[in-house]
Amino acid sequence: MxxxxxxxxxxxxxxxxxxxxxxxxxxxxxxxxxxxxxxxxxxxxxxxxxxxxxxxxxxxxxxxxxxxxxxxxxxxxxxxxxxxxxxxxxxxxxxxxxxxxxxxxxxEKMELKYAIEMAVYKHKMENVVKEKTRQLEELNKNLEIRVKEEIEKGLQKEHLLIHQSKLVSMGEMMVAISHQWRQPLNVIGLLVQDLEEAFEFGEISKKYVTEMTRDSMAQLNLMSKTITDFRDFFKPSGEKSHFSVKAAIQECISLIKLQYENNQIYIDFVAQNVNVGARALSDSPRISEITIFSYPEEYKQVLLNLIINARDAIREKRRRDFFSMGYRGEISISLTDQRDSVVVEVKDNGPGISAGVIDRVFEPYFTTKEDGIGIGLYMSKIIIENHMGGKLYVASSESGAKFTVEIMK
CATH class of the missing domain: 3.40.50.2300 (Response regulator)
Structure with missing residues (x-):
């Protein structure tokens, strides 16, 4: 020493x-x-x-x-x-x-020497331990800061992805609105053309003006309702609230039904209550009472993502089986009121999901679509499992894919 x-x-x-x-x-x-x-x-x-x-x-x-x-x-x-x-x-x-x-x-002389050497060594080791402890505390402090920073980054990324996913959904809705507006705009166009002809032939009367006003306002009200539905669908809901699951499903369907049917894709919605042991139709009063306490906007966004995914699967089957005849695109949505949870299943009669892909469908930026960006299903899982405490999983067969959303009551 x-x-x-x-x-x-x-x-x-x-x-x-x-x-x-x-x-x-x-x-x-x-x-x-x-x-x-x-x-x-x-x-x-x-x-x-x-x-x-x-x-x-x-x-x-x-x-x-x-x-x-x-x-x-x-x-x-x-x-x-x-x-x-x-x-x-x-x-x-x-x-x-x-x-x-x-x-x-x-x-004794050597007794003194050993006592001094031991004391100096002990003090040195104590200082080493103190320094290591200080370094460990500093490391833990820095680690806590880094973890906090990474969590913040993750949350920011998650919010960005949710926003991006919502923009994609809004794009889909704009396409749906354009389809829903096309028919009332055609009707209004015909009424305007008829007005010009009626004026030329002197057919304009009080009754004619009343009927034209009534028919025109009916079409305008239909277009206005479409805008209201679109606004309410994406209305911000930063806080949890009780909302009807049946109503949420019906809102999704009403926004896209006409567009899908124009493309020969038909949506069937059925609800059932296993608590009473009997099947109930979707307009059953008991089913309409099913509510959950969560985020309605995000829940509807997930449902819309799953319906859009089912539509894309049907389009893919049509592309693969171009020469097949009699194929009818079908999306089946079921709502089940169970004892402890509310379960929604979205099925399609597309080609199904291959075994090599099914384990990756919820990965971020993974997609099998040529024009896809791979965030819809990823964000749906984040929303259901991280934000709403539920479960989102998928199953597949030769008759198509089935996505299941389960939210605890």
Whole structure:
């Protein structure tokens, strides 16, 4: 070990002188010899020795134990006691002071050497442990910060993906609106053309104007309702609320039904209540009472994603079986009121999902569609399982795919 610098605190001068000589013979450097606890503190501050050899009984108002406590607290310098007092009370005080050694006078030269070496080594190891503890605490603190930052990044990414998924859904809805508006716009166009012809032939009468106004307003109200449905479908709902599951499904269907039927894709909605042991139609009053406490907007977004996915599966089957005849695209939606949960299943009669793909359908940015971006099903699973505490899973067969949404009551 390196040469230790030692401060001697001993009020008997002859003993102090002999102790100083012994230490020098052992290869140590004696920084000072002081007689009181007050002087020991002053010299410890000025000289910063490696170790202090401290007599317990000293001159002045401060004894060795009090001086050792102060030196340890202020300067973190280890103290080894030298004393002829071996009574129990003195030993208990020394033990409570967390000293690094206790040598009873008179002592042997090598006994002193071993006590000093052990005290210096023990203090060194304590400092190593303190530093490692400090580094570990700093690492834990930094780790907590990093974890918090990564969680924040993950939440930001998740919100961004939800927003992106919603934009995709809004795009689908805009296409649906264009289909739903085409028919009333055609009717209004025909009425305007008829108005011009009626004027030329003098057929405009009070009855004619009344009927034209009625028919035109009917078409305009239909278009206005479409806009209202679209607005309500994407109305922000930042807080949980009780909402009807049946109504949520019907809202999704009403927005896209006409567009899908124009493309020979038909949606069938059936509801049942297993609690009463009998099948119920979708217009059953009991089924209309099924509510859950969650996020209605996000729930409808998931349903819409699943319906769109079913539509795309049907389109894919038509593309593969281009020459097949009599194929009717069908999407079946079932609502089941179970004892502890509300279950919605969305089935299609598309080609199904292959075994090599089915385990990846919920992965972000994974898609088998040529124009897909692969976030619809991923975000649907995040919404149902992370935000709503439910389950979303998929099954497949030769007759098509089935996605199941389960929300606990």
């Amino acid at each position: 390196s040469k230790a610098r030692i401060l001697i605190v001993e009020d008997e001068w002859i003993i102090a002188t002999n102790l100083s000589s012994t230490l020098e013979d052992l290869g140590y450097e004696v920084t000072s010899v002081v007689l009181s606890g007050e002087d020991a503190i002053k010299h410890a501050e000025a000289e910063r020795p490696t170790l202090v050899l401290m007599d317990i009984t000293l001159r002045g108002q401060m004894d060795g134990v009090a001086a050792a406590d102060a030196i340890k607290e202020l300067y973190d310098i280890p103290v080894v006691y030298l004393t002829s007092n071996t009574d129990e009370a003195t030993f208990e005080r020394v033990k409570d002071s967390e000293s690094f050694g206790y040598i009873i006078k008179p002592f």
